[in-house]
Amino acid sequence: MARTEFYNDPQAPKPNSIVVAVTVFVVDDLGRVLLIRRTDNGLWAIPGGAQDFGEYIAETAVRETKEESGVDIEVTGIVGLYTDPKHVMAYTDGEVRQQFSICFRGRYLGGTPTPSSESSEVRWVPRADLDQLQIHPSMRLRIDHGFENRPAPYIG
Numbered sequence: 001m002a003r004t005e006f007y008n009d010p011q012a013p014k015p016n017s018i019v020v021a022v023t024v025f026v027v028d029d030l031g032r033v034l035l036i037r038r039t040d041n042g043l044w045a046i047p048g049g050a051q052d053f054g055e056y057i058a059e060t061a062v063r064e065t066k067e068e069s070g071v072d073i074e075v076t077g078i079v080g081l082y083t084d085p086k087h088v089m090a091y092t093d094g095e096v097r098q099q100f101s102i103c104f105r106g107r108y109l110g111g112t113p114t115p116s117s118e119s120s121e122v123r124w125v126p127r128a129d130l131d132q133l134q135i136h137p138s139m140r141l142r143i144d145h146g147f148e149n150r151p152a153p154y155i156g
Contacts, residue, residue: 003040004090005136015088015098022061023048023139025079025146026071026106032126033143034108035133036068036119044125044133046143047071048101049118061104069122070114073106079146080154087138103142103154 006012023046026034035044049064051057058075065073080103087099113122125133127147135143145154 001040002092005041005138006088006090007084007137008086012086012088013090013096015085015096017095018098018100020051020057021048021101022051022057022064023082023101023103023142024061024065024073024075024106025103025142026065026073026108027146028108028124030124030126032124033130033146034065034069034071034113035123035125036115037121039118039120041136042120042134043139044135045139046103046146047119048103057102058104061106065106066111068116068119069111070116071111071122072109074109075104076107077105078153079103079105079142079150080156082138082142082154082156084138084156099138101142103146105146 037044047065047068051060061075082101084099089097115122
């Protein structure tokens with residue numbers, strides 16, 4: 001299902017849902033961040049997705065990272081909470097979702113970056129190369145916050 005993201009756009013459709021979702025900031029031993037190229041919008045992003053019933057939110061982070069990237073992680077902390085009401089995603093089925101995402105910090109345990117039905121490419125990206133990739137501003141904010149190693153999670 002395709003999606004269109006609206007960010008600070010007065011012409012954006014009004015949201016009709018909020019879904020608990022996660023993203024996961026993971027770096028390898030060389031300090032490169034794990035990125036996927038999303039199949040729904042073609043943009044680069046950190047792994048993530050919606051929480052399933054019966055699942056702890058940290059389990060969502062581990063599961064979504066494995067599903068989208070082939071990489072095993074453990075959750076080690078929280079980068080931030082991202083709830084900007086001016087960021088909405090419109091899906092082709094009519095859902096218009098207001099952003100609600102907990103960005104976790106994860107530690108790489110193993111696995112080989114492998115594409116999935118949700119990711120056409122998966123790779124470890126050096127921080128210096130981020131400006132060369134198409135990354136949505138809200139996702140770039142999470143990545144930048146992850147690299148900052150803030151003493152407390154971002155809340156916004």
